[in-house]
Amino acid sequence: MIDKTKNTYELTLDGEVVAFSHGESLFEISERHKKEVPTLCYDKRLDAFGGCRMCMVEVEGFRNPVASCTTKASPGMVVHTHTAKLEKDRKTLLELVVSENRQVETPELSGFASQELTQLANRYDAITGRFAGAKSGTSRTEDLNPFILRDYDQCISCYRCVRVCAEREGDYAINVMNRGFATQITTEFNSDLRESECTFCGQCVQTCPTGALADKKALRDRKTVGDIKKTRTICTYCGVGCSVDIMSKEDKIVGIQPAMDGPANLGALCVKGQFAYDFVQHDDRLTTPLVRKNGKLEPVSWTEAIDVAAKGFEKVSRDHGNEAIYAIASGRAPHEASYALQKLMRAGWGLNQIDNCSRA
Amino acid sequence: MESTEKIIEEWRTQPAPLLGMLHAFHERDLKITEEAILAIAKALRIPKAELFGTVTFYDHLSMESGSHDDLRICTGPICSLKGSQEILKAMQGDGARSMPCSGRCDVPIPALRGNRTYQIAPDAIVPTPETPRPIPNPGGLEECVFAEIRDPDRKSLAGYQASGGYLAAEKALNDLGRERTLAEVKASGLAGRGGAGFPTGEKWQAVADAQGSPKYVVCNADEGEPGCFKDRTLLDHDPHLVIEGMILAAFCCGASEGFIYLRYEYPETLKTLGQALQEARDAGLLGKDILGSGYEFQIHLRRGAGAYICGEETSLLNSLEGKHPFPRNRPPYPVTHGFNDLPTAVNNVETLASVPWIVMNGAARYAALGLGDHKGTKLISLSGDIEKPGNYEVPLGLPLKTLIEEWAGGIPGGKKLQAVTMAGLSGGFLGAEDAYAVTLDEPSVRAKGSFLGAGGIMIFDETRDMVDLGRQAMAFFAHESCGKCFPCRIGTQRLTERLAGSAGPDTFAAWREEVEDMGQVMKSSSACGLGMAAPLITESLLRLFPDDLASTIKKANS
Numbered sequence: 001m002i003d004k005t006k007n008t009y010e011l012t013l014d015g016e017v018v019a020f021s022h023g024e025s026l027f028e029i030s031e032r033h034k035k036e037v038p039t040l041c042y043d044k045r046l047d048a049f050g051g052c053r054m055c056m057v058e059v060e061g062f063r064n065p066v067a068s069c070t071t072k073a074s075p076g077m078v079v080h081t082h083t084a085k086l087e088k089d090r091k092t093l094l095e096l097v098v099s100e101n102r103q104v105e106t107p108e109l110s111g112f113a114s115q116e117l118t119q120l121a122n123r124y125d126a127i128t129g130r131f132a133g134a135k136s137g138t139s140r141t142e143d144l145n146p147f148i149l150r151d152y153d154q155c156i157s158c159y160r161c162v163r164v165c166a167e168r169e170g171d172y173a174i175n176v177m178n179r180g181f182a183t184q185i186t187t188e189f190n191s192d193l194r195e196s197e198c199t200f201c202g203q204c205v206q207t208c209p210t211g212a213l214a215d216k217k218a219l220r221d222r223k224t225v226g227d228i229k230k231t232r233t234i235c236t237y238c239g240v241g242c243s244v245d246i247m248s249k250e251d252k253i254v255g256i257q258p259a260m261d262g263p264a265n266l267g268a269l270c271v272k273g274q275f276a277y278d279f280v281q282h283d284d285r286l287t288t289p290l291v292r293k294n295g296k297l298e299p300v301s302w303t304e305a306i307d308v309a310a311k312g313f314e315k316v317s318r319d320h321g322n323e324a325i326y327a328i329a330s331g332r333a334p335h336e337a338s339y340a341l342q343k344l345m346r347a348g349w350g351l352n353q354i355d356n357c358s359r360a
Numbered sequence: 361m362e363s364t365e366k367i368i369e370e371w372r373t374q375p376a377p378l379l380g381m382l383h384a385f386h387e388r389d390l391k392i393t394e395e396a397i398l399a400i401a402k403a404l405r406i407p408k409a410e411l412f413g414t415v416t417f418y419d420h421l422s423m424e425s426g427s428h429d430d431l432r433i434c435t436g437p438i439c440s441l442k443g444s445q446e447i448l449k450a451m452q453g454d455g456a457r458s459m460p461c462s463g464r465c466d467v468p469i470p471a472l473r474g475n476r477t478y479q480i481a482p483d484a485i486v487p488t489p490e491t492p493r494p495i496p497n498p499g500g501l502e503e504c505v506f507a508e509i510r511d512p513d514r515k516s517l518a519g520y521q522a523s524g525g526y527l528a529a530e531k532a533l534n535d536l537g538r539e540r541t542l543a544e545v546k547a548s549g550l551a552g553r554g555g556a557g558f559p560t561g562e563k564w565q566a567v568a569d570a571q572g573s574p575k576y577v578v579c580n581a582d583e584g585e586p587g588c589f590k591d592r593t594l595l596d597h598d599p600h601l602v603i604e605g606m607i608l609a610a611f612c613c614g615a616s617e618g619f620i621y622l623r624y625e626y627p628e629t630l631k632t633l634g635q636a637l638q639e640a641r642d643a644g645l646l647g648k649d650i651l652g653s654g655y656e657f658q659i660h661l662r663r664g665a666g667a668y669i670c671g672e673e674t675s676l677l678n679s680l681e682g683k684h685p686f687p688r689n690r691p692p693y694p695v696t697h698g699f700n701d702l703p704t705a706v707n708n709v710e711t712l713a714s715v716p717w718i719v720m721n722g723a724a725r726y727a728a729l730g731l732g733d734h735k736g737t738k739l740i741s742l743s744g745d746i747e748k749p750g751n752y753e754v755p756l757g758l759p760l761k762t763l764i765e766e767w768a769g770g771i772p773g774g775k776k777l778q779a780v781t782m783a784g785l786s787g788g789f790l791g792a793e794d795a796y797a798v799t800l801d802e803p804s805v806r807a808k809g810s811f812l813g814a815g816g817i818m819i820f821d822e823t824r825d826m827v828d829l830g831r832q833a834m835a836f837f838a839h840e841s842c843g844k845c846f847p848c849r850i851g852t853q854r855l856t857e858r859l860a861g862s863a864g865p866d867t868f869a870a871w872r873e874e875v876e877d878m879g880q881v882m883k884s885s886s887a888c889g890l891g892m893a894a895p896l897i898t899e900s901l902l903r904l905f906p907d908d909l910a911s912t913i914k915k916a917n918s
Contacts, residue, residue, distance in 0.1 A: 172407030
């Protein structure tokens with residue numbers, strides 16, 4: 001690993017001599033010095049791609065600007081990140097990008113990075129209507145999977161989705177077909193996602209900078225009243241402990257986004273952590289204990305419920321022996337509950353018959 | 361019919377197996393089937409979605425029925441002048457499709473069907489004529505690359521050896537040794553003749569010095585530049601010259617494996633090369649102990665599948681490796697991280713074909729072939745409105761006017777020259793005045809805002825519609841843009857629309873501003889040469905024919 005605190009080399013960045021360590025890209029150095037070099041195809045978790053060219057910078061002695069994301073720093077470089085010429089070219093590039101899409105605005109609920117193009121286009125005042133012409137991308141509205149909207153009308157072919165699927169998830173479910181302006185993000189044989197290798201982890205949705213890939217479930221609440229509030233918590237499913245931001249409007253959970261700075265997951269999630277949250281506020285969710293009376297479940301107090309359960313255990317123990325008791329802990333149970341359950345089994349009943357639902 | 365298992369088994373253990381497998385299935389099934397993709401994906405451990413995407417990238421690999429045997433008619437710039445667009449229109453009902461310039465501008469109009477090339481004559485489709493040999497050097501000058509190409513026996517190993525073939529390999533491997541051979545190539549001033557102009561000896565030195573093994577030599581025979589057909593001529597008539605050049609390159613680089621990457625549209629050349637390679641292997645000129653020197657070198661022949669971008673060396677390497685053929689980010693360069701990330705020299709056919717002569721005749725004599733300060737020679741493919749289209753080996757520094765007027769017989773029908781293209785299409789247009797002023801060498805051509813590149817020059821007389829030619833050229837670049845970088849992917853499309861008048865501002869002033877802004881950003885920020893070169897078309901049109909452009913815009917908006 002590169003020790004980024006051990007600054008061995010120097011270069012000149014916008015007139016200031018700055019230190020860098022071996023292997024750093026010009027973009028990484030610029031970012032550290034808050035240069036706000038714009039990007040569209042960049043996601044710091046992925047290998048630098050060099051597609052959008054927005055991050056180009058001038059290096060003295062080089063004939064053309066270089067993509068700062070794919071250019072490694074070398075000692076003595078003199079780098080300019082925001083010359084008038086660069087800024088004009090970036091604006092032209094953005095006007096070109098905007099010209100291939102039918103619209104630029106996208107709901108915030110679409111995904112974590114969904115506002116990137118809109119924000120950049122506004123920053124550069126690039127929604128000018130210049131370079132009008134054919135639009136690129138064909139939407140897959142007929143793909144009825146419940147999670148991922150495939151609105152390629154909004155796609156800008158940055159390949160972040162393709163790369164996150166391969167580099168971070170290892171699923172290789174999506175790729176690109178055709179070439180040039182006919183480029184289209186697709187799956188094997190251009191199928192629906194459900195017929196592909198997709199695991200619906202939603203990583204493509206969260207890295208998409210335009211909302212072309214969007215969170216279908218969250219978008220159900222696009223028109224729900226209220227501001228989006230994000231609450232940082234830990235996913236309740238398995239033991240990895242992925243950090244998530246629960247999105248809510250007033251009292252309603254409207255979606256989940258992975259925490260890019262979550263120490264356990266760095267933005268990654270699986271299909272359950274990403275999309276399976278409906279149970280929290282579902283009408284069918286149990287909110288009081290139930291006890292079956294005359295074949296019918298009826299709400300009761302906790303005292304009564306525990307009493308019934310204890311009697312049930314006593315009866316099983318009496319009729320069949322302690323060996324007839326087996327416990328399966330919920331993967332969603334907190335540590336304390338899991339601890340208490342194993343204590344009950346081991347100290348209470350003298351058994352080691354306990355397992356977890358993720359293995360049972 | 362070969363079974364799927366047999367095709368897979370035949371290719372699986374070979375280096376760079378994907379293209380070979382795809383072509384085998386394509387020939388068997390006449391299209392690429394889902395079954396074939398699934399079998400290949402499994403055998404080569406390529407993700408299915410990635411392989412599907414890669415197949416769709418190539419022009420000639422279609423998953424639709426009958427694609428292999430569809431008639432594909434060349435609609436390149438020269439063939440279009442000869443009426444190929446109209447012929448295509450008339451034949452579309454019979455399933456004919458268009459293909460970009462297929463490198464036979466000297467014998468238009470070519471069409472592919474299966475693995476044969478045909479020529480569309482006024483009333484019939486006949487097998488394409490044998491590739492024309494260059495006419496004797498009209499300037500009576502000494503030649504290097506074409507020195508022996510007119511010898512009708514040269515194609516066979518016996519004929520090649522009868523006129524001095526493989527003596528250079530013998531001399532280098534058994535007499536000079538690596539260092540002296542490499543020193544000779546360096547001293548000759550030979551530089552990449554595919555267009556990039558990088559000094560060949562320096563490249564080989566870099567590969568020799570690089571860490572990693574095995575090392576590779578790749579012959580770039582993906583001659584996709586419209587208006588270029590020099591490599592085809594060389595490979596058809598003097599294939600052993602290129603093989604010998606590869607042996608010398610490999611010897612200098614310390615490479616033990618080589619590839620020839622041949623463009624799809626040269627099926628006859630594929631056969632010729634395959635035979636020549638087999639002859640060389642059988643004679644011990646390739647293999648474990650070349651000419652008794654103890655040196656080992658193998659060459660594998662691979663066929664492209666229809667993608668101009670694969671002429672770009674890093675796309676070519678990705679294509680060979682079975683990856684999506686996007687260009688790679690550089691550095692690192694192929695000399696250290698080439699095929700399979702190992703040290704690799706990628707050289708153009710013409711560059712390699714120059715080397716045996718240099719080794720036999722010495723660096724000083726090669727350098728002296730050029731005029732003035734320029735070292736050596738360059739092949740020029742001349743086509744279009746010219747009396748004697750064909751390939752010419754010119755001394756670097758020769759006035760283009762001499763080539764056009766004296767060597768190639770001038771413009772037919774007593775017409776005047778209007779413009780020429782440079783570097784095939786990549787250099788844009790030069791007007792008559794500049795064309796008659798430049799000499800054929802990079803400094804002179806670059807001073808006019810263009811470049812010599814691979815050496816394709818198309819000639820257009822005063823009657824030609826230059827705006828329409830520019831539109832066709834831009835449509836070609838848009839068709840061939842790989843889609844990786846934004847300025848090229850969107851820019852080539854928008855420039856094509858603007859030249860066609862199908863979209864864009866309705867006043868010439870606003871039109872010009874859009875086109876110039878796009879051109880600027882494409883030139884400065886595109887990831888490879890395609891996107892950087894494409895705006896030279898509009899730039900040169902704006903410089904040379906602003907009135908024609910203005911009236912095109914006006915007409916489109918009236």
